Amino acid sequence: MKKQLLCGVDLGGTKLSIGLVRLDGTLVDKVVAYDHTKKNETGLCIQIRDMVHELLDSHRIEESSIRGVGIGFAGHLRFEEGVVITTSNFPSFKMKNFPIRRMIQQHFSVPVIVDNDANAQGYAEFLFGAGAGYDTMIFLTVSTGIGAGLVLNRRVFRGLTGTAGEFGHTIVNPQSDIQCGCGNYGCLMSHASGLALPQLVRKKLEQRVKTDLVFDESTQINGELLKQGLDAGDSLCRSVVLECADFIGIGLYNLFQIFNPPVIVLGGGLMNWGPLYFDRIKEKFYTLVRDMLYDPIEIALAKTGPDAGLIGAASLLLEGQ
């Protein structure tokens, strides 16, 4: 009998979620931990093993009856080798060059697959979400960072190393004075990601844009704060959100010209900014695309919801099947 369950591991910098997922992308159950970054690499692998087994035991499921363990990782990987290149999300231990797939595989008898979280979430959207029914789909996650998952002709396109889809690093404004963490000026990430928000707010304050919010040195400027400001009708927050939307709109337009896809799916935390933001993204896209659109394109919000990371990780086990 074909195995009917997948195990997904969402390995983020804040949260480690592990879930059992059905072949239709629905979640059976999950366990979550927040203490995983306090361990070292080996300890983390053991924690993943233990949490998976805890979950399986609680459902009286044998390891051998799941199809495998799919892991979505918040960082760069050499996909073929299953080795971490870099990550800025696990400051407490050196993930660099860690052979994560092999180290986790040794704890399991079923196959283990590891990919970055944008690819994982993108593939879940392709199978179960807003990309379902298409052969090609571009997934763009707009969160702390910005990344794309490229599903081309039903397969995730990963490139030579495994880092294809690093769309947040593309330069969209070389005259910009905003520097990204990557060191460059004017990449999409420096204009429209969660990481960019402190700089974008600071610029607006310098330009004396009106605001009812009080920003001092202790203020955590992030997507949530901007959302609160937006809901309260704050002009500064609104102008930052619209400016971010314009850059994401440019990004979508560039993706359109490059891939001519039938659908682009947007996910990630900043999509919580809501209709004002999403509508402005689409408005900017259509302003740029004008008469160059020969077939309709769908611009959709991700559908896999709060467990997208988990379901995405699990969905990696279905690729090519």
Place this chain on the structure above:
Amino acid sequence: MKKQLLCGVDLGGTKLSIGLVRLDGTLVDKVVAYDHTKKNETGLCIQIRDMVHELLDSHRIEESSIRGVGIGFAGHLRFEEGVVITTSNFPSFKMKNFPIRRMIQQHFSVPVIVDNDANAQGYAEFLFGAGAGYDTMIFLTVSTGIGAGLVLNRRVFRGLTGTAGEFGHTIVNPQSDIQCGCGNYGCLMSHASGLALPQLVRKKLEQRVKTDLVFDESTQINGELLKQGLDAGDSLCRSVVLECADFIGIGLYNLFQIFNPPVIVLGGGLMNWGPLYFDRIKEKFYTLVRDMLYDPIEIALAKTGPDAGLIGAASLLLEGQ
């Protein structure tokens, strides 16, 4: 016996070249015409038929012994349907919505395939040129316009309509005051293509950049003129060429982040600007890429030479074989 010959048709706005090409991409013979844009669409199809037959007859080859007729077309196409969307290269007749593949196919008993010229040249580079030996290759042609041919996992990626790879239209400088023919400001084409040169030169003249050249209203500002200036050591020409190179370097960097390819091949007329230009492109690329390059990437010049259009068109017949 497997058919050993291909027929390639390079259908450009200036020149119509038709050639017999071997399976290894070498040219047997060709015929060329410059009067093809004076005809109407039907007349053009008949001219192609007659020129192909003339070429076959002169070599005493039956039509049935060639593998097919591959056509590289300077314009947008619906690839699946073989229908022209738009072209700005044939002003004397309305190619819009012309079912070019069907209209040419009716004159032949062997298969006819039509694709845009960037895809065709890119595929020839992949099979026979600087991309040979790789599974994935990005081809960028920098000429009157700018376009990419995307060969991903050995197949040309064309997107929904057939217009994937329109990389010249990606926005790389939204603050720009240079408008492209497409209507947008700051796309790659408006900063680094042959079409952009008159505007770029005009801006330099306004900025009073020193030049020994005399520009009046009758001066044809194109790649060749800039090349002459460059060879004569003219400061203005040099600064325009370097500025174009910087934008192409940004384009390569963006392609790298999106596709993580093992090789990017550069072709098109402006590559004749030579080492000063090509070296500056690479310099800009590596300045941006810094420590984000985890595996070596080859940045190469196209190798298929002056008959690239022809050989590319013929090579389309080999796709998926």
